[in-house]
Amino acid sequence: MCVSAAAGVCSSSVEKKIYVELNETVPCVRLLNATHQIGCQSSMSGDTGVLHVLESESDLDWILSSGPHPPYIVIMETAFFNRSVMMRMKSSSRVAGVAVIVSKTGLADNFSPHTTCPNQNTGVYSASYGSDLANCNVTVWNPLGNGLSYEDFAFPVFALKDENQTQVIRKCYEDHNLRVNGSTPQYPLCAMQLFSHMHAVTDTVTCMRRTDLQNRFSINPEVLCDPLSDFNVWTSTRPLNSSAKGHAANESVVLAATRLDGRSFFWEQAPAAEGTVSGIVTLLAAIQALSPVTQEAPPPRNIFFTFFQGEAFDYIGSSKMVYDMEKNDFVIDLNNVHSMLEIGQVGLRSGQSLWMHSDPVSRKNDSVNEEVLDLMRRMQSAAAGLNVSLGHPLFTQPLPPSSLQRFLRARPIPGLVLADHQTLFNNRYYESMYDDAENLNVTYPPDLNPDEQLVYETDAAKSLAEVATLVARSLYLQAGGEEKSLSNITADPKIVSHVTNTHTRTLGVAVLLLSLLVTYFISSKAELLFSSACETPTTAY
Amino acid sequence: MNLERIPNEEKLGLSRRYYLGGFAFLPFLWLVNVLWFFREAFLKPTYTEQPQIKSYVKKSALGLIVWVAVLTTWITIFQHFRAQWGEVGDYLSFTIPLGTA
Numbered sequence: 001m002c003v004s005a006a007a008g009v010c011s012s013s014v015e016k017k018i019y020v021e022l023n024e025t026v027p028c029v030r031l032l033n034a035t036h037q038i039g040c041q042s043s044m045s046g047d048t049g050v051l052h053v054l055e056s057e058s059d060l061d062w063i064l065s066s067g068p069h070p071p072y073i074v075i076m077e078t079a080f081f082n083r084s085v086m087m088r089m090k091s092s093s094r095v096a097g098v099a100v101i102v103s104k105t106g107l108a109d110n111f112s113p114h115t116t117c118p119n120q121n122t123g124v125y126s127a128s129y130g131s132d133l134a135n136c137n138v139t140v141w142n143p144l145g146n147g148l149s150y151e152d153f154a155f156p157v158f159a160l161k162d163e164n165q166t167q168v169i170r171k172c173y174e175d176h177n178l179r180v181n182g183s184t185p186q187y188p189l190c191a192m193q194l195f196s197h198m199h200a201v202t203d204t205v206t207c208m209r210r211t212d213l214q215n216r217f218s219i220n221p222e223v224l225c226d227p228l229s230d231f232n233v234w235t236s237t238r239p240l241n242s243s244a245k246g247h248a249a250n251e252s253v254v255l256a257a258t259r260l261d262g263r264s265f266f267w268e269q270a271p272a273a274e275g276t277v278s279g280i281v282t283l284l285a286a287i288q289a290l291s292p293v294t295q296e297a298p299p300p301r302n303i304f305f306t307f308f309q310g311e312a313f314d315y316i317g318s319s320k321m322v323y324d325m326e327k328n329d330f331v332i333d334l335n336n337v338h339s340m341l342e343i344g345q346v347g348l349r350s351g352q353s354l355w356m357h358s359d360p361v362s363r364k365n366d367s368v369n370e371e372v373l374d375l376m377r378r379m380q381s382a383a384a385g386l387n388v389s390l391g392h393p394l395f396t397q398p399l400p401p402s403s404l405q406r407f408l409r410a411r412p413i414p415g416l417v418l419a420d421h422q423t424l425f426n427n428r429y430y431e432s433m434y435d436d437a438e439n440l441n442v443t444y445p446p447d448l449n450p451d452e453q454l455v456y457e458t459d460a461a462k463s464l465a466e467v468a469t470l471v472a473r474s475l476y477l478q479a480g481g482e483e484k485s486l487s488n489i490t491a492d493p494k495i496v497s498h499v500t501n502t503h504t505r506t507l508g509v510a511v512l513l514l515s516l517l518v519t520y521f522i523s524s525k526a527e528l529l530f531s532s533a534c535e536t537p538t539t540a541y
Numbered sequence: 542m543n544l545e546r547i548p549n550e551e552k553l554g555l556s557r558r559y560y561l562g563g564f565a566f567l568p569f570l571w572l573v574n575v576l577w578f579f580r581e582a583f584l585k586p587t588y589t590e591q592p593q594i595k596s597y598v599k600k601s602a603l604g605l606i607v608w609v610a611v612l613t614t615w616i617t618i619f620q621h622f623r624a625q626w627g628e629v630g631d632y633l634s635f636t637i638p639l640g641t642a
Contacts, residue, residue: 041640044639197639197640198640199640201639201640201641201642206627206631209628210631210637213637222639224639
């Protein structure tokens, strides 16, 4: 390690002589729920280690057992960022931190750090409700999931997004740390310091208790954690008095829902194109398509559109809405809800097919079953003339992870979840930072500038517009509207493409949400510093 | 203060005051008593007040050892088990370290 960096000779500060600061880095942060902590943690003054680039199995052995200068900071390409490598490093004390180079080259054909059975403990299926369907016994929804997002790492993990700085790191490694002809490199060596100290520990209960103690007894209270909180968004075709609470008289609403959030392993890097944006765009386009006809020929029932935030973390948004409805603290309550249509992941249709998922347990009741079959029939008639072929998975298959499950926990509401997958997800990058526009097959002709790209109607946009038209027409029929007005309801692909392009370009719809089921925390600064050997050999003393 | 220049009765008075003061949960007074009067009590040639000073020094040393034992035991237990005690541990703590359990 270079200690004798020139001090007296140069006029810039010593730190600038030793460290090269890296920007465009994203840490993995610590998250808490009621019982556990997940994510990554660094030491209070950062974790320092000798750099080593992981390019092969022998590198892994060097880091974990044979290298003479532990601890090591491991730089790895995307290809090595998988469960087996990370778990081996997790159990080793010779790894001081990990930095992942984010690039599409060498990306495996699937990567999902989420669990294989998302939200398995907070859905509707449990030991007392469809016990043989619980815990993904029948269908594993995300079989490609490696569960990395839910592991607790004792070292910092960062994502390096700047290509130029990655080159600088590589050059330093090659100049000083590379093994030449089997000989071990000697000091001075290239090293890296990762700093992402997290204040939150153990679980939410502990964190809230300590926050309370800080606020009551400390002169300068420390922030220990922030709750995951944000807002759901709702609207309706017929206006509702938003300040009235409890049961709304003479209102029977059809709920149209989708989720608003996504997540990934790293902080705020969640494009969630197929996982979330496809649903948002479809529902927005459906709302826009329905607006003229609901003015001219309003259907008997109200249509209530809602976007739930925080669904990745045990259904924060939808469980809050159900809770408020049960406590008569919302504009409508569960008795007002006639039926529910949820838009799941709809961006990656194979061919023309779209699947209507329903809950087999509630359908054992005949009246609920009748309503569900009616809803399916109306959707089939709405699909006439569109480039969509609707199907229904096996009756014995449970619902995929969806907000409808939280409503079913309270009341057996007839509902469907619309998705592009029959059994497991078509999304091979579920809840990861690679679920972006490219995953949705959004491609432009090569000669367009960014402004033209924004309004260009891609194939993905056209496909989503078809789904949106189907959703709008189905909702109109379900709300009691007439078949003859159906042809006037069409989603505009231009709107769809504009919204899709904007959404998939903006960075992560990170998860923030209303009730305090999960708390997470980020330290005041997460810096990545990087030390190199002396550039100027003329040491001062 | 130089003990050489003080008459013996005053030395006895000092040692007694330090000994009695230590009972007010002030073990450092006993520590000072032991260290300061050790030479007077055990290494100087005998004089009238010396047996009493010797007894004060011995009793202070005993009290000091008891305090050290109790404090060491409590500190070890607290440092080791505070994280596991959850709520009780937090309410007993003055400052809680950030980032570790």
